[in-house]
Amino acid sequence: MTQQPxxxxxxxxxxxxxxxxxxELRSIMGERGLLTAPVDLxxxxxxGLTNFxxxxxxxVLAESAAQVQAVVRLCHRERIPFVARGAGTxxxxxxxxxxxxxxxxLTRMNRILEVDLENARVVVEPGVINADVTxxxxxxxxFYAPDxxxxxxxxxxxxxxxxxxxxxxxxxxxxxxxxVGLEVxxxxxxxxxxxxxxxxxxxxxxxxxxxxSEGTLGIATRITLRIVKRAQCVQTLLAAxxxxxxxxxxxxAIIAAGLYPAAMEMMDRLAIEASExxxxxxxxxxxxxxxxxxxxxxxxxxxxxEQVEALCRSHGAWEIRRAKTAAERTLIWKGRKAxxxxxxxxxxxxxxxxxxxPRTRLPEIMDEIATLSDEAGLRVAxxxxxxxxxxxxxxLYDARVPGQEAAAERLASRILxxxxxxxxxxxxxxxxxxxxxxxxSKMFAEPDLETMQRVRCAFDPLHLSxxxxxxxxxxxxxxxxxxxxxxxxxxxxxxERF
Amino acid sequence: MSTQTAPxxxxxxxxxxxxxxxxxxxxxRPAAAGDAIGGVSAQWVVEPxxxxxxxxLLRFATEAGLSVIPRGGGSKLSWGNPPQRADLxxxxxxxxxxxxxxxxxxxxxxxxxxxxxxxQRALAKHRQRLAVDPLWPERATVGGILSTNDTGALxxxxxxxxxxxxxxxxxxxxxxxxxxxxxxVKNVAGYDLPKxxxxxxxxxxxxxxxxxxxxxxPAGTQTxxxxxxxxxxxxxxxxxxxxxxLPCAQMQxxxxxxxxxxxxxxxxxxxxGLAAQEKTIRERMQPMPLSFATAEVWRARQDLWTPPxxxxxxxxxxxxxxxxxxxxxxxxxxxxxxARQAQWRAVLQGTGIGWLRVEAAEPASAVELFREMRTAIxxxxxxxxIAPLPPRSVAAxxxxxxxxxxxxxxxxxxxxxxxxALPLMAAVKRQFDPxxxxxxxxxxxxx
Numbered sequence: 001m002t003q004q005p006x007x008x009x010x011x012x013x014x015x016x017x018x019x020x021x022x023x024e025l026r027s028i029m030g031e032r033g034l035l036t037a038p039v040d041l042x043x044x045x046x047x048g049l050t051n052f053x054x055x056x057x058x059x060v061l062a063e064s065a066a067q068v069q070a071v072v073r074l075c076h077r078e079r080i081p082f083v084a085r086g087a088g089t090x091x092x093x094x095x096x097x098x099x100x101x102x103x104x105x106l107t108r109m110n111r112i113l114e115v116d117l118e119n120a121r122v123v124v125e126p127g128v129i130n131a132d133v134t135x136x137x138x139x140x141x142x143f144y145a146p147d148x149x150x151x152x153x154x155x156x157x158x159x160x161x162x163x164x165x166x167x168x169x170x171x172x173x174x175x176x177x178x179x180v181g182l183e184v185x186x187x188x189x190x191x192x193x194x195x196x197x198x199x200x201x202x203x204x205x206x207x208x209x210x211x212x213s214e215g216t217l218g219i220a221t222r223i224t225l226r227i228v229k230r231a232q233c234v235q236t237l238l239a240a241x242x243x244x245x246x247x248x249x250x251x252x253a254i255i256a257a258g259l260y261p262a263a264m265e266m267m268d269r270l271a272i273e274a275s276e277x278x279x280x281x282x283x284x285x286x287x288x289x290x291x292x293x294x295x296x297x298x299x300x301x302x303x304x305x306e307q308v309e310a311l312c313r314s315h316g317a318w319e320i321r322r323a324k325t326a327a328e329r330t331l332i333w334k335g336r337k338a339x340x341x342x343x344x345x346x347x348x349x350x351x352x353x354x355x356x357x358p359r360t361r362l363p364e365i366m367d368e369i370a371t372l373s374d375e376a377g378l379r380v381a382x383x384x385x386x387x388x389x390x391x392x393x394x395x396l397y398d399a400r401v402p403g404q405e406a407a408a409e410r411l412a413s414r415i416l417x418x419x420x421x422x423x424x425x426x427x428x429x430x431x432x433x434x435x436x437x438x439x440x441s442k443m444f445a446e447p448d449l450e451t452m453q454r455v456r457c458a459f460d461p462l463h464l465s466x467x468x469x470x471x472x473x474x475x476x477x478x479x480x481x482x483x484x485x486x487x488x489x490x491x492x493x494x495x496e497r498f
Numbered sequence: 499m500s501t502q503t504a505p506x507x508x509x510x511x512x513x514x515x516x517x518x519x520x521x522x523x524x525x526x527r528p529a530a531a532g533d534a535i536g537g538v539s540a541q542w543v544v545e546p547x548x549x550x551x552x553x554x555l556l557r558f559a560t561e562a563g564l565s566v567i568p569r570g571g572g573s574k575l576s577w578g579n580p581p582q583r584a585d586l587x588x589x590x591x592x593x594x595x596x597x598x599x600x601x602x603x604x605x606x607x608x609x610x611x612x613x614x615x616x617x618q619r620a621l622a623k624h625r626q627r628l629a630v631d632p633l634w635p636e637r638a639t640v641g642g643i644l645s646t647n648d649t650g651a652l653x654x655x656x657x658x659x660x661x662x663x664x665x666x667x668x669x670x671x672x673x674x675x676x677x678x679x680x681x682x683v684k685n686v687a688g689y690d691l692p693k694x695x696x697x698x699x700x701x702x703x704x705x706x707x708x709x710x711x712x713x714x715x716p717a718g719t720q721t722x723x724x725x726x727x728x729x730x731x732x733x734x735x736x737x738x739x740x741x742x743x744l745p746c747a748q749m750q751x752x753x754x755x756x757x758x759x760x761x762x763x764x765x766x767x768x769x770x771g772l773a774a775q776e777k778t779i780r781e782r783m784q785p786m787p788l789s790f791a792t793a794e795v796w797r798a799r800q801d802l803w804t805p806p807x808x809x810x811x812x813x814x815x816x817x818x819x820x821x822x823x824x825x826x827x828x829x830x831x832x833x834x835x836x837a838r839q840a841q842w843r844a845v846l847q848g849t850g851i852g853w854l855r856v857e858a859a860e861p862a863s864a865v866e867l868f869r870e871m872r873t874a875i876x877x878x879x880x881x882x883x884i885a886p887l888p889p890r891s892v893a894a895x896x897x898x899x900x901x902x903x904x905x906x907x908x909x910x911x912x913x914x915x916x917x918x919a920l921p922l923m924a925a926v927k928r929q930f931d932p933x934x935x936x937x938x939x940x941x942x943x944x945x
């Protein structure tokens with residue numbers, strides 16, 4: 001089922017991009033930098049969330065900040081909405097095109113511009129692949145910490161837009177922790193610098209707001225990253241439990257003991273089964289698998305790993321394995337990283353959900369998800385970042401069976417509602433995008449959302465930059481806050497407020 | 499943003515009555531001389547006991563054209579440019595509850611007026627802490643350290659406040675109570691307003707509540723002292739340690755004009771881990787002298803605000819550069835100070851953030867020195883902001899008074915350049931506070 005996004009751009013009404021504007025785009029981009037043929041545009045009609053599809057008017061393949069700036073200026077002059085796009089691996093429809101707008105692809109801007117090991121800084125263009133940053137500095141003993149499962153294909157620019165996480169953010173933080181400076185093309189075409197190479201530049205932390213703003217505040221064209229020195233010692237262990245509740249109790253005990261793992265990941269029986277079928281990580285067949293990685297100074301890590309093992313055993317782990325070599329460690333993580341894609345081995349279709357709960361609520365939500373799964377007659381595989389409470393339930397279904405897809409979507413959003421009820425969040429790392437914007441009203445009150453949109457109005461008063469994402473209802477900039485005033489489109493019955 | 503605001507519609511006793519009606523009789527008192535901010539006196543001090551009261555007061559102030567200066571413990575109230583006007587002081591000390599410490603989730607929800615020391619004592623009951631080491635923790639509040647973005651040497655390993663604050667309640671000048679972020683560490687739903695408010699000096703809204711991620715208290719700590727040879731040796735040692743696989747929780751160089759520099763390393767871990775780390779550092783740093791020091795050395799930053807001797811003027815500034823430029827800064831400082839017969843001290847941290855104190859016989863020469871330092875540092879992509887002594891009313895408690903080189907006669911812009919994003923910052927301010935109710939003129943570029 002392909003859905004049409006149900007929100008309306010505040011600019012709306014543009015009937016498309018005129019031939020004159022296309023000609024102007026062509027003069028900026030050259031022949032090989034502009035796509036307009038439907039067969040070419042088809043590639044860009046969706047991102048990793050494939051059940052939302054919109055054909056853009058045109059796609060530009062930017063090679064420089066100057067090109068991005070010229071295109072954005074033109075869009076601003078002509079009031080054409082635009083959507084920035086990296087590798088298109090996003091899972092919330094953040095890079096979904098706008099029907100009357102264009103897509104600005106940044107994958108050709110893929111140069112690593114500067115490497116400053118002394119100060120642990122790397123400057124990249126937005127189209128650089130996440131894993132290529134680490135490859136470039138690995139020989140010197142450094143790594144780029146944010147490691148989303150898609151890191152071998154996703155771009156740093158996309159990571160900045162989504163504030164991507166990964167397996168190791170429990171200790172190392174998210175993309176926002178590792179971006180210190182940005183060159184940004186604002187939605188009116190101005191080029192500004194947010195943050196810098198040194199910390200704490202005077203003024204508002206607009207860098208902090210920009211990272212994770214899902215392309216709604218402008219386009220980053222140059223990104224200064226902070227890199228991290230590899231720890232002296234890394235120890236990874238795998239512990240098999242009868243169920244996720246036992247594994248969850250072990251996680252709580254590890255936290256309570258004051259231990260501070262670099263990563264703690266959990267998988268349930270179905271997720272293990274799928275992962276084994278796909279990449280043969282040789283996981284033990286069990287109801288709850290816990291993967292724990294500790295890093296730091298050698299003596300410290302050795303002592304802590306002993307303690308983690310003891311806590312796992314006392315909470316019912318019946319098999320514990322430590323990765324003895326780097327190759328073994330890679331294999332352990334490979335099984336986890338492949339978990340989403342592996343669902344294809346055990347189900348024709350599946351929805352990847354992303355929600356967060358306070359970690360201590362894990363046992364109850366697992367029981368509730370099991371109940372919902374039984375009621376819906378659909379299987380749910382569970383993969384989570386146990387250390388930070390980020391759940392990735394995978395709802396399995398068969399689109400050929402009438403009604404199953406709708407039931408799967410209902411189940412997936414019901415799980416998100418549970419996350420909100422438990423004091424959590426509707427997304428830990430995939431973003432709100434197109435997919436979850438109507439859930440925002442369930443997580444936040446209207447004044448909260450209205451306040452966030454004040455930031456958007458400062459950056460993008462005309463709502464041109466990825467205009468239909470994140471918020472259930474665009475705020476008309478210039479309108480007074482406070483009392484709710486219906487959007488003219490609502491009054492006209494064209495749009496509905498959620 | 500230097501538009502002149504119209505005079506307020508209400509003042510004096512009439513205003514006092516209105517405020518009492520809004521926030522309660524106990525929550526309002528006339529401002530005293532000690533409540534002045536940067537030499538600008540206020541009319542009334544209001545101390546709301548709920549975010550709803552704070553919202554009513556702010557909405558009223560905005561409608562009445564009154565300016566509002568938020569204040570926590572007051573220890574850093576002299577930071578920022580003097581306000582263009584100060585009608586009401588909104589004191590957050592009435593909002594001081596620790597709402598919820600969900601230790602198993604490693605998060606804490608706390609009101610803005612809670613002091614850092616009180617918060618740390620509560621967290622320590624479960625062997626946890628907020629991993630920051632701000633100035634004057636007994637006095638400084640949650641809202642105050644967030645608004646001034648004040649952290650110390652622990653930032654090297656745990657990040658700054660922007661990395662630790664996960665949720666915020668912000669009361670806007672129009673009375674909107676806005677929550678952002680949440681109670682979970684990992685959360686990308688909506689814009690990251692907690693970061694926007696951190697370091698905004700209360701110019702966008704009044705922080706009434708914050709949610710932080712907390713960390714386990716270390717099993718043990720150890721402080722080591724190294725004596726690198728001269729500034730080049732110090733620079734090399736800092737970079738060697740930063741770029742090694744040895745985790746230092748804290749790192750700071752303490753330098754004083756005319757004396758040998760010392761480098762301090764703060765280690766955390768188990769007894770066995772600490773012993774092993776110390777041994778490794780000793781071996782790698784051979785033949786540099788290495789000794790143990792007490793945790794007192796981490797107060798060196800705070801000691802920069804100690805009052806100067808009679809007849810001497812002192813000024814303190816914060817700087818930020820790339821770590822590889824720290825000793826260049828120290829060398830420039832030494833050169834400029836010698837030319838003015840000024841004395842200096844510096845505490846420079848591994849993150850590239852440092853703190854300078856200059857003592858001179860003439861206030862003007864200390865200020866002039868900072869100006870020159872700022873020009874040099876900004877040309878290299880860094881920044882220098884002034885960090886004045888606490889206001890006299892609280893200084894007695896914190897630093898026993900003292901003469902500051904900074905006064906109206908020796909005005910220097912507090913912040914320095916905010917770069918090409920300043921118009922965007924002004925646009926953000928207009929969205930949140932179009933009437934310029936909050937802290938008018940105190941922030942960068944006159945925001």
